Amino acid sequence: MSDDGEVVDPRARLDEISKAKCVKQLMSYQACVKRIEGDETGHKHCTGQYFDYWACIDKHVAPRLFKWTK
Numbered sequence: 001m002s003d004d005g006e007v008v009d010p011r012a013r014l015d016e017i018s019k020a021k022c023v024k025q026l027m028s029y030q031a032c033v034k035r036i037e038g039d040e041t042g043h044k045h046c047t048g049q050y051f052d053y054w055a056c057i058d059k060h061v062a063p064r065l066f067k068w069t070k
Helices: 011-035 047-068
Strands: none
Touching: 011 047
């Protein structure tokens, strides 16, 4: 809870903490984005790298987040 009694979602804070552990996936995603920057066909995408990055964050957040749900 915050100082004014509002319930605070811990997920955002845990996401920020966990991002440091997923640098490899982030770099892969950013490299993909740079690589396809000039694609005007719309056929190239970085969806796989994007999902890999967020899957890594979720993997590190989950154990800490579920402690809050008890």
